[in-house]
Amino acid sequence: MEVLDRLRSGRFLDRLVFGGGAMLRLCYGLDRYSVDLDFWLLNKNGEKDFDHTAWFSGLRQFWARHYEIRDAADKFHTLLIELKSPDSPRSLKLEMRKGVKMTKTDRAIAYSRHSSVQVYVRTIPLPEMMTSKIDAFLQRKEIRDAYDLEFLVKKGVQADISPEKGDQILTAIAALTRQDYNVKLCSLLKADQRPYYRQNNFRILKSYLGR
Structure with missing residues (x-):
């Protein structure tokens, strides 16, 4: 939840659609553990010249102020970044898929019983x-x-x-x-x-x- 909240405060979340097992757990109550965060990276409506390289560079700089960056890669289909907090024994991997065309998204509240933070996110329709x-x-x-x-x-x-x-x-x-x-x-x-x-x-x- 801390990472989602920081994505929101850093104004990176408006380009991301939350998906995967973590989305099902935090937004819909899936009862299994999930250690990674999966997103789809979207261009805004009518936008043709979005520079994902510059966006990813800004994201890396943002995370470097809060966590140790274990890995960061701009792959053909995905952007990948792995974060390590001194307060957690595990690292957290964020994977953002590029070039995805999505005609519809939903909205949901991400929450956890282990945190008082709630984050309003854009999600993949079920x-x-x-x-x-x-x-x-x-x-x-x-x-x-x-x-x-x-x-x-x-x-x-x-x-x-x-x-x-x-x-x-x-x-x-x-x-x-x-x-x-x-x-x-x-x-x-x-x-x-x-x-x-x-x-x-x-x-x-x-x-x-x-x-």
Whole structure:
């Protein structure tokens, strides 16, 4: 929450659309841990000459006043910066995707029970977030993406999923290993949540997909 609040105070947040697991957790109550912040970097309406290089340089200078910068890179599709606070044992990675065309965004309040700060953010609409999570799960086969998909299904989010893609998702779920459940997923969940997924797999998500 501190990082989001500083993005707002530094006037960087108006170009960013919040997405990913951290957005689902801070804005919609996703009950798993997420250590990175994902954003989509947008041009403002009618703007054709936005210099993302200068913007990113300003962002790096801004963060250097508050945190140690462990890494910063302007990649082909993304801007990446990794921050380390002396008050935290972990570093925090911010990833901002460039060149994304987005016709619609939503607004939500990001909050945490561990902080009194609330930040009003622009977010990816949940149906688009679901589509993005499907693509991510099929590409990298990470169990956290399947968990996020089931969370969105429980929230009543609908996405246009073809029968072929539905079969691909089910195949990817079936290929998840015991280590995926016992190590990767359990490290993201509270202790009382872990037995359910060990026993039930992704029953609700699979039912939604028609199996």
